[in-house]
Amino acid sequence: MNQFLQQLVNGLSIGSIYALMAVGYSLVYSIMNFSNFAHGSVIMLGAYFGFFALTLAGLPFALAFFVAACCAAGVAVLLERLAYKPLRDRHAPFLYFIITAMGASIFIDNSVIATIGPTPKTFPSELLPSFLQSGAIRIGHVDVGRIDLAMFAITVVCLVALVLFIDFTRLGKAIQATAYNMKASALMGINPGFVIILVFAIGGALAGVAGVLYGMKYQVFPQMSAITLKSFIAAVFGGLGSLPGAMLGSLLLALIETFVSGYLSTQYRDLFSFIILIAMLVIRPSGIMGKTAEDKA
Amino acid sequence: MSAVLELKGLTKRFGGLAAVNDVSFAVREGGISGLIGPNGAGKTTIFNLITGVYKVSGGTIEFRGLPVQNKEPFQIAGLGITRTFQNIRLFKELSVFDNVLTACHASAKYGLAEAILRLPRFRREEKALHEKAASLLEIMGLQDRVDVTANNLPYGLQRRLEITRALALDPKLLLLDEPAAGMNPDETEQLMRLIAEVRSRFELSVLVIEHHMDLIMGVCEHIHVLSFGCTLADGTPDEVANDPKVVEAYLGAEEAKK
Amino acid sequence: MEYIQGIAILIGINLIAVLGLSILTGFTGLFSFGHGGFMAIGAYISAIVTARLHLPFALAIVAGAASAGLVSIFIGRLTLKLKGDYFCIATMGFGEAVRVILNNIDYVGGARGWESLPQLTSIWVVLGLDIAAVIVAWNLINSRHGRNMVAVREEELAAQMAGIDVYGHKMIALVVSAAMAGIAGALMANYIQFIRPTMFNMAKSTDLTIMVIFGGLGSISGSIVGTFLLVSLPELFRNFAQWRLVIYGLAVVVIMVGRPKGVMGGFELTPSGVRRSMAARRARLALEAEARALEREGAA
Numbered sequence A: 001m002n003q004f005l006q007q008l009v010n011g012l013s014i015g016s017i018y019a020l021m022a023v024g025y026s027l028v029y030s031i032m033n034f035s036n037f038a039h040g041s042v043i044m045l046g047a048y049f050g051f052f053a054l055t056l057a058g059l060p061f062a063l064a065f066f067v068a069a070c071c072a073a074g075v076a077v078l079l080e081r082l083a084y085k086p087l088r089d090r091h092a093p094f095l096y097f098i099i100t101a102m103g104a105s106i107f108i109d110n111s112v113i114a115t116i117g118p119t120p121k122t123f124p125s126e127l128l129p130s131f132l133q134s135g136a137i138r139i140g141h142v143d144v145g146r147i148d149l150a151m152f153a154i155t156v157v158c159l160v161a162l163v164l165f166i167d168f169t170r171l172g173k174a175i176q177a178t179a180y181n182m183k184a185s186a187l188m189g190i191n192p193g194f195v196i197i198l199v200f201a202i203g204g205a206l207a208g209v210a211g212v213l214y215g216m217k218y219q220v221f222p223q224m225s226a227i228t229l230k231s232f233i234a235a236v237f238g239g240l241g242s243l244p245g246a247m248l249g250s251l252l253l254a255l256i257e258t259f260v261s262g263y264l265s266t267q268y269r270d271l272f273s274f275i276i277l278i279a280m281l282v283i284r285p286s287g288i289m290g291k292t293a294e295d296k297a
Numbered sequence B: 001m002s003a004v005l006e007l008k009g010l011t012k013r014f015g016g017l018a019a020v021n022d023v024s025f026a027v028r029e030g031g032i033s034g035l036i037g038p039n040g041a042g043k044t045t046i047f048n049l050i051t052g053v054y055k056v057s058g059g060t061i062e063f064r065g066l067p068v069q070n071k072e073p074f075q076i077a078g079l080g081i082t083r084t085f086q087n088i089r090l091f092k093e094l095s096v097f098d099n100v101l102t103a104c105h106a107s108a109k110y111g112l113a114e115a116i117l118r119l120p121r122f123r124r125e126e127k128a129l130h131e132k133a134a135s136l137l138e139i140m141g142l143q144d145r146v147d148v149t150a151n152n153l154p155y156g157l158q159r160r161l162e163i164t165r166a167l168a169l170d171p172k173l174l175l176l177d178e179p180a181a182g183m184n185p186d187e188t189e190q191l192m193r194l195i196a197e198v199r200s201r202f203e204l205s206v207l208v209i210e211h212h213m214d215l216i217m218g219v220c221e222h223i224h225v226l227s228f229g230c231t232l233a234d235g236t237p238d239e240v241a242n243d244p245k246v247v248e249a250y251l252g253a254e255e256a257k258k
Numbered sequence C: 001m002e003y004i005q006g007i008a009i010l011i012g013i014n015l016i017a018v019l020g021l022s023i024l025t026g027f028t029g030l031f032s033f034g035h036g037g038f039m040a041i042g043a044y045i046s047a048i049v050t051a052r053l054h055l056p057f058a059l060a061i062v063a064g065a066a067s068a069g070l071v072s073i074f075i076g077r078l079t080l081k082l083k084g085d086y087f088c089i090a091t092m093g094f095g096e097a098v099r100v101i102l103n104n105i106d107y108v109g110g111a112r113g114w115e116s117l118p119q120l121t122s123i124w125v126v127l128g129l130d131i132a133a134v135i136v137a138w139n140l141i142n143s144r145h146g147r148n149m150v151a152v153r154e155e156e157l158a159a160q161m162a163g164i165d166v167y168g169h170k171m172i173a174l175v176v177s178a179a180m181a182g183i184a185g186a187l188m189a190n191y192i193q194f195i196r197p198t199m200f201n202m203a204k205s206t207d208l209t210i211m212v213i214f215g216g217l218g219s220i221s222g223s224i225v226g227t228f229l230l231v232s233l234p235e236l237f238r239n240f241a242q243w244r245l246v247i248y249g250l251a252v253v254v255i256m257v258g259r260p261k262g263v264m265g266g267f268e269l270t271p272s273g274v275r276r277s278m279a280a281r282r283a284r285l286a287l288e289a290e291a292r293a294l295e296r297e298g299a300a
Helices: A002-032 A039-055 A061-089 A094-115 A146-168 A170-180 A182-187 A192-217 A222-238 A243-264 A266-283 B043-050 B073-079 B096-107 B112-116 B120-139 B155-167 B185-202 B213-219 B237-242 B244-251 B253-257 C002-027 C035-052 C057-079 C084-103 C123-141 C144-154 C156-161 C166-192 C202-215 C220-236 C238-258 C271-299
Strands: A136-139 A142-145 B003-014 B017-028 B032-036 B058-063 B081-083 B173-177 B205-209 B222-227 B230-235
Touching: A002 A039, A002 A142, A002 A146, A002 A170, A002 A192, A002 A222, A002 A243, A039 A061, A039 A094, A039 A192, A039 A222, A061 A094, A061 A192, A061 C238, A094 A222, A094 C084, A094 C202, A094 C238, A136 A146, A142 A146, A146 A170, A146 A192, A146 A243, A170 A182, A170 A192, A182 A192, A192 A222, A222 A243, A222 A266, A222 C084, A243 A266, A266 C057, A266 C084, B003 B043, B003 B205, B017 B032, B017 B043, B017 B058, B017 B205, B017 B222, B017 B230, B032 B043, B032 B185, B032 B213, B043 B173, B043 B205, B073 B081, B073 C156, B081 B155, B096 B120, B096 B155, B096 C144, B112 B120, B112 C123, B112 C144, B120 B155, B155 B173, B155 B185, B185 B205, B185 B213, B205 B213, B213 B237, B222 B237, B222 B244, B230 B237, B230 B244, B237 B244, C002 C035, C002 C123, C002 C144, C002 C166, C002 C202, C002 C220, C035 C057, C035 C084, C035 C166, C035 C202, C057 C084, C057 C166, C084 C202, C123 C144, C123 C166, C123 C220, C144 C156, C144 C166, C156 C166, C202 C220, C202 C238, C220 C238
Parallel strands: B032 B205, B032 B222, B081 B173, B173 B205
Antiparallel strands: A136 A142, B003 B017, B003 B058, B222 B230
16 A cells, blocks of 8 residues: 555656646647757756756755746747747748657757766756655655655746636636637737747746756756657556646556556556556547547638 | 539637637539638648648548548549649759659659669650650740759749749649739739639649739639638629628628718 | 777767757758657667676567667657647657666666676677668668658658648657667677666657757768767867867758758768769759740740
8 A cells, every 4th residue: 555655645746747747738739839859958958957056056945946947948939039939920831840859859858978978967956945855754554755745836927827817817818819819819909929938938947847856856968858758658648738638648658657667666667657548549549638639621 | 513622620729728619611523623722720730731741630531432531632632633832842953853753753663673684674764754744844834944043043933933843743633722822913913814714724723812803803613611620702803802791801891881 | 900890880879869859850850859769668678688687689689679668769759740849849758758767776776876797799790780771771761660750750741732741640650769779788788788867868869869850851971970070070079078069069950951861962972872863963954944935935
């Protein structure tokens, strides 16, 4: 029973990271109808920003998070303006966007390897807030890692803030309207260019937070961007373009992975996410919460 | 009078909204029919239903007596229904010639192996395809522009190219979605004559969606009027022009009273 | 001389995979993150056939190609009828899955890899297969099937309306590209004589795609040029190895934003290709001259 609860907690904390990544990706997808395959590099940069904010700049923990989120948001917006917007303006085919994303991703990842170096960095525990420093706290019969708890809490805060923003603010409603129909919203006076920047910024900020959390739980290294595959699978699982779907899919994916890893074998953990992907594509491609859409002529 | 296309009780729902609601009409064999109505009336949706882009929510579509609703788009094109699009969808980066040559593919029967090994059947049929494309382009007056990249063609010629491409499949029914969009009266006049000529020369039937009343009244023998997805009127151009419901929908209730 | 022959063989091996990927991405417009996985299948099957079953190399190559092709059919059936994003994600997952699976099969060496495979790939084998691959790719592209694939890339909806079985043609492109990647993998295994799952990860897949892009989407001669450049350049710039990928990544973005048709401009480096590009240019200039003449007339 103890092991089950441990695994549950572990799964929830990984699920939090996946959720932040998947929601950021899904948000951009719902507006732009395209997958930002450079998302992983933004996550990775977020981790590095956070790490250096903490170690080099000596900023307090919470501020380091904020800096990481802002810088990651900045990178995402820069990516949009320099790489994607020119293609959008030319009505370039879908394929060009993917290729450009791939190029940007390779550029960013290898720039980090060439400058900062490929060796992984660990968040020094002395610099973390004191309540995170000792390993675990006991809840009932279970040892719950403090970092895991913190990650879950931070994720919940971020996602709740996001939902409140989207459902209750004017800007949030503008995003919803644009996701539904960009042209019609433009006619209603909503500036689509602004909404696009906003959405990339939010997605980037979430990616930044996810990166820092991942870096805290594991390590910070340039190949981190590969983790983005999990977020894509989670988003497909929950339903591409649906934010609640991305959250649900991420949690379920992480839980399944953790239980497979805990009870079967760690080796096959990554294979399982692929199996889940295949299963979804066979049974219900639109995902758990997705809607089927039809092409317009 | 036999119908080449017959819609019976055609309905399409998106969520709770019925974009097309119980629409029925027929296109006579060899005839030119028009489909008109205000924006959002469901005209392009009907085209999408006929060509298999959308699945029907109810009703049937019969082409030369056979039900074709819910078939795959390429199958429907193979059966003899082709179309042009409201926003021109040419193969932009290909030349004028290649646009038509590609569409001629169904006139050849050689398989992958014959193509890769360059067997005689491939050579024969390829030559025939090239000749067919060239002759089509000549008939449609585009023979002097065959090397132009489709994207660089002037707007009017792009429309003409799209129609040429649609003809490459030897269709029996040609669907034209707002072919006169963006054209001035002279160009519209030319287009009208082109449509009539295409109908007789290629022995096919035409269904046109249009807003340009001159084109519709000038070239269609039968008109079906839609409004908010429902049938408003159906008949000859004169009947429709004098139908009070139609006048009201287009010009307002005041005009209808006159 | 040995050294140059070595590079030539590497160029030749990669060329086969690149030609396949060119058909899939350059001509049909589908993007795969996982062709390294198909190469891996070809490589490992070839290793098993030559090193464990001691059967002839030709059989190994065919088996490698067929296996990769079969697996691609499975992936294609699941994803080619859905939006493009699904295909991309599935190929990404596929590449990773192959790596994880191979890492855990001790029979083929697991994560440590498999050494001392028989050296069976000679320059003549590679040359022969290269010529065959170029001919197959060229003949495929210049047929109604190839034109249909290009139509799918250009305007999928219009292609449907023109009677083209979009799904069927995407599948042809996928299977052909997967089989060719499988052949390349088999040749690689029995040349380097050592295989390991990490050799075929996403970095390998993106490497191949970059070769297609540099040569220009939609050009076979471009793919040949791209492969030549990108396999030989790293050898010349060994000292700057770290920065090679940084420059490639930037170059890809610049190419896509500036000149997606790459080095060859979407045309072929053949007499007919040159003629066509000149004809297109002439036609465009003629059109512009006409437009100017009409304007002058109108003003007069």
